[in-house]
Amino acid sequence: MKATIISRTGSLLEELRSAAEAEGYEVAQALLRKGNQPLSSLLADMGGDLLIVDSAGAEPGDDLVTLEALTRTHPSLAVIMLSTSGDANVLIAAMRAGVREVLQSPPKAGELTDALRHVAQRQQAVPSEAGRGRVIAFMSVKPGSGATVLATNLAYLLATAHQKRTALIDLDFVLAEASFFMSDSHGKTNISEVAKQVSRLDGKLLAASMLNVAPNLFLLAAPDGPEEGYGVTAEQMGRVLEVAREHHDFVVIDLVRTPDATVSMKAIDMADFIFVVLEATVPHLRDLKRSLGILRSLDCPDSKLRLIVNRYDKHVAIELSQIEKTIGLKVDYTIPNSFAEVSESLNTGVLLAKAHPKNPxxxxxxxxxxxxVGKPAGSGHSWIGRLLGEQG
Ligand SMILES: Nc1ncnc2c1ncn2[C@@H]1O[C@H](COP(=O)(O)OP(=O)(O)OP(=O)(O)O)[C@@H](O)[C@H]1O
Ligand SMILES: [Mg+2]
Structure with missing residues (x-):
């Protein structure tokens, strides 16, 4: 992969060169920018895979106009911009201009390497199948049923074990726990910011708004406060999901528990499957009936629903057959209880599937x-795979 680097400072230019080379890039051009030299004059022979521009000493707005034109004509080019401005507006303008990463100039130790790795991962991870990805929403019937733990770890497995490009969208605007479960770094932006820019939303802007938490796994975080999230309209939500499924194999959504919130309704409407998480207890069964009533009143067909009984222990739980008889739906999956390792993973912020891949x-x-995903050829296809018409 080829890189071009541009800076006004010779020593920084050399630092950028070493960092890019250490990540496997061949530095095709290392350009020292003079005084007021406009960026456009340096980009005449622009090709390759990566451009690192140090904008220190320039008006960031001017460079961004040039970069926007460049990323339009070179959609596969990844741009990392270094800026002395810490202004959030510059960050948003950079995202709009198609810049993938914005760092302080000069960057702190390790930051540039992290950015280079994120960029490389995104370039490698292209959707593996033509057409749109599947949308899978997780809903808990009672607080604490386990929807967020299951959604985040399932997303991790789809992304890493199956190498499927996967987005996790956190629609729990109150608790926003998916973000905490998946990463200790704060997302650059969140779904509310993305929704505000929905008229210009495309794959590039969405990708720039997500946090790359593992290979192939991208998180669109919930806003900092719930009020911000409540401003997201159904129409905006619909567009975010449309773009997300165009650019990912799977879009996993952590829904807020009350499915009648505006954004949840839209997500439920667009989901291919809704995984409803409960425990096999009488109070959960009662709430399950209520949740199913709401889902049905939203015209959500039962064929979309998948029931997961979490923390299942057949010695103490209500019989699955009794649950099925009471609600008239099949229990699709059971997940056992595993208090120690699940708690440890939440305490450390390292996903269970990563920390304990053999955990039950x-x-x-x-x-x-x-x-x-559908089993590999030879082992036959799953019922979900068949339902989705997957080929060999
Ligand atoms: N299979 C499991 N074994 C042990 N503990 C679990 C299991 N699943 C979830 N938990 C624990 O239950 C708690 C609640 O899980 P989680 O936050 O995923 O629930 P939720 O359904 O998303 O809740 P909320 O409705 O509040 O968003 C967590 O502290 C987690 O440690
Ligand atoms: Mg949750």
Whole structure:
């Protein structure tokens, strides 16, 4: 992969060169920018895969106009911009201009390497199938049923074990826990900011708004406060999901528990599957009936629903057959209880599937991931794979 780097400072130019080379880039051009030299005059022979521009000493707005034109004509080019401005407006303008990463100039130790790795991962991870990805929404019937733990770890398995480009969208504007479960770094932006720019939203802007939390796994975080999230309209949500599924194999959504919130309704409407998470107890069964009533009143067909009984222990739980008889739906999956390792993963912020790949909860989720993806040729297709018409 080839890189061009541009800076006004010779020593920084050399630092950028070493960092890019250390990540496997061949530095095709290292250009020292003079005084007021406009960026456009340096980009005449622009090709390759990566451009790192140090904008220190320039008006960031001027460079961004040039970069926007460049990323339009070179859509596969990744741009990393270094800026002395910490202004959030510059960050947003940079995202709009198609810049993938914005760092302080000069960058702090490790930041540039992280940015180079994120960029490389995005360039490698292209959707593996033509057409749109599948949208899978997770809903808990009672607080704490386990929807967020299951959604985040399933997304991780789809992304890493199956190498499927996967987006996790956190629609729980109150707790916003998916973000905490998946990463200790704060997202650059969030769904509310993306919704505000929906008229210009495309794959590039969406990608720039997501946090790359693992290979192939991208998080669109919830806003900092719930009020901000409540401003997102159904129309905006619809467009975000449309773009997300165009650019990912799977879009996993952590829904807020009350499915009648505006954004949840839209997500439910657009979801291919809704995984409803409960425990096999009488109070959960009661709430399950209520949740199903709401889903049905939203015209959500039962054929979309998949029931997961979490923390299942057949010695103490209500019989699955009794649950099925009471609600008239099949229990699709059970996931066992695993208090120590699940708690540890939440305390450390490292996903369970990453920290403990053999954990029984992860084993249960692997089955779901395998079914969603469809088994490799020779082992036959899952019922979900068949339903989606997957080919050999
Ligand atoms: N299979 C499991 N084994 C052990 N503990 C679990 C399991 N699933 C979830 N938990 C624990 O239950 C708690 C709630 O899980 P989680 O936050 O995923 O629930 P939720 O349905 O998203 O809740 P909310 O409705 O509040 O968003 C977490 O502290 C987690 O540690
Ligand atoms: Mg949750």
């Amino acid at each position: 909860v992860v084993r249960g989720l692997r089955e779901i991931a395998d079914e969603l």
